[in-house]
Amino acid sequence: MSEFVARDKEFESRVRKSFELQTLMSTIGARMTKVFPGEVEIELPYRRDLCQQNGYLHAGIATAIVDTACGYAALSLMPAGFGVLTVEYKANFVAPAIGDLFIARAVVKKAGRTLSVCSGDVVAVKKDEEKLVATMLTTMMALRNS
Amino acid sequence: MSEFVARDKEFESRVRKSFELQTLMSTIGARMTKVFPGEVEIELPYRRDLCQQNGYLHAGIATAIVDTACGYAALSLMPAGFGVLTVEYKANFVAPAIGDLFIARAVVKKAGRTLSVCSGDVVAVKKDEEKLVATMLTTMMALRNS
Amino acid sequence: MSEFVARDKEFESRVRKSFELQTLMSTIGARMTKVFPGEVEIELPYRRDLCQQNGYLHAGIATAIVDTACGYAALSLMPAGFGVLTVEYKANFVAPAIGDLFIARAVVKKAGRTLSVCSGDVVAVKKDEEKLVATMLTTMMALRNS
């Protein structure tokens, strides 16, 4: 599925353990649904208390799930003993974030020793149809665990 | 304070009413503390349930408050009868988001008829000292209320 | 090849005519090699006088060709009577831009009435091998010709 090979055989458990530590993800009800080398997927059911003024999912929450997916996509390719930090991101919001479920899908575009570049999309799902609502391009940094 | 003049005298109440409709802002405990023509400030006390894996405020939440501040800074300069939508943003995270309180400050850099460009910073406050943790550059769009 | 359908049958000649007006493109020696609905490709042979301090192609020139490709990918889907303007872009530089030839490939991710979102890559070609050197995410605006 992915063209990448993980350098750490334990990459999935390492990614999932770190995700469990993200209190925001449980606060908003997000689940990590896929972890492959260089690819991560996170799902978030729509909730009325996470919205902007029109009842759409707030851009910051769409950003939070796709940023998290991008970060862990990058981490999945790093050697053991490293953590990941978001250096920066850019996101475009291309349609109102309205639907029953949101899926953030992230892939690594370039895995570097220090910096990795990832891209990710957020789609809204309604009656089994997916619609692109946001797209992100981001830089992640590897940090040796202290 | 601001170099801008609002075209709608009711800009502050219009901005504050829209902010009240953002359920995410009350969910996370954010308050709108300043509304001037072309300038908005939002505060968020630190909460342990809004964090990433190291206990820092999640980038998505820092983004949510500064995006919201930027959007309302843009809206404050729009004529009555218009709403605002985030087209896109880019944010850099320059220091760990750790502190007792976070303040997002946004200003309009260019107010256009359709598109406005805003910039915003997020500082972390600890013992009355402020530290820059994130900075954003964003494009906002005016939408006639239907 | 492309999933898009052009609304203007003359899209290719319209795009190529506009490209011919870009004096920068002829100054640097860039050629438009492909124009499909929603997809454009531009090639630039390496030149020693377009470089940064290490002899790599300058980021601004890599940006110029992929911005131009993105803009015309967006224009290819617009109705007759419209022109295109770059609202903003973000680019990551993932490897030194060194090679005999650079190819910028752009696709439309979301075609809107006013705003379109495009993504594009720049690859460096050396001995028939391609290497990704830059990737862009951008917002383009449709402007009615006056």
Add this chain to the structure above:
Amino acid sequence: MSEFVARDKEFESRVRKSFELQTLMSTIGARMTKVFPGEVEIELPYRRDLCQQNGYLHAGIATAIVDTACGYAALSLMPAGFGVLTVEYKANFVAPAIGDLFIARAVVKKAGRTLSVCSGDVVAVKKDEEKLVATMLTTMMALRNS
């Protein structure tokens, strides 16, 4: 003028020597007009052969001068023995780039050991009046000279 202190007393000559190596800058006729710790200014007289389809300065060229100014603003604060590379940037184009002269002004927002964040503006000058045409937010990387 600047709040920064250079760690390398020779920062100005180091920056100017590197700028001299950028062949693109002499190709387009750009001059480095100011070098302070954490601040750099570059000027470019308008030239008809650097334009997009409407006769405005091409976004890629506006980007090239402000990227270069940002990079050298970052380099001015780095210790001796380091060079600088652009990791990524985002730029907004807020008005047509038309004028007799363009000035790119860059400042460091956060100087880090590995990564620095800079912002920069490009103004167009016409009859001694300045108008903002583009604004950039960028990440620069320090690289030890080999």
